[in-house]
Amino acid sequence: MSASTSYQPVLTEKSINPHVLNVEYAVRGELSNRANKYAELLASGDHEKVKKENGIRFDSVVTANIGNPQQQPYLAQKPLTFWRQVAALTEYPDLLQNKSGTLSDLFPSDARARAEQILRDVGSVGAYSHSKGASSIRKHVAQYIEGA
Structure with a gap:
């Protein structure tokens, strides 16, 4: 590249496919956010009170969407x-x-x-x-x- 040629990026926010910009990672997004919120609520205090105040009808959150079968204590698959x-x-x-x-x-x-x-x-x-x-x-x- 000569000194007279200025660098122009090939990919910019305007030239890249919008689907690339808006991609969602499987462990993020609404489902993951809600699961994290429920897990925090359930861990925050009086279990039954928290469940009643927040309309939660379960005792724990199992994050099975992230491909972690060894997570403790719920799935607890033994490692290979x-x-x-x-x-x-x-x-x-x-x-x-x-x-x-x-x-x-x-x-x-x-x-x-x-x-x-x-x-x-x-x-x-x-x-x-x-x-x-x-x-x-x-x-x-x-x-x-x-x-x-």
């Missing part, structure tokens, strides 16, 4: 531990060398076996892989998709 265990073992492979009973108490055999396999195949999860991903993992994904 297998992949967390595999990740822990591949990120800190020295744990796999610990043959004491505590390792088997903390990490089930299937998670240990998967972590060992991944480390054998890729060497280290801290290093860059091929741009398409580690070949052994791509192979396992393809086998799964093909139903093998």
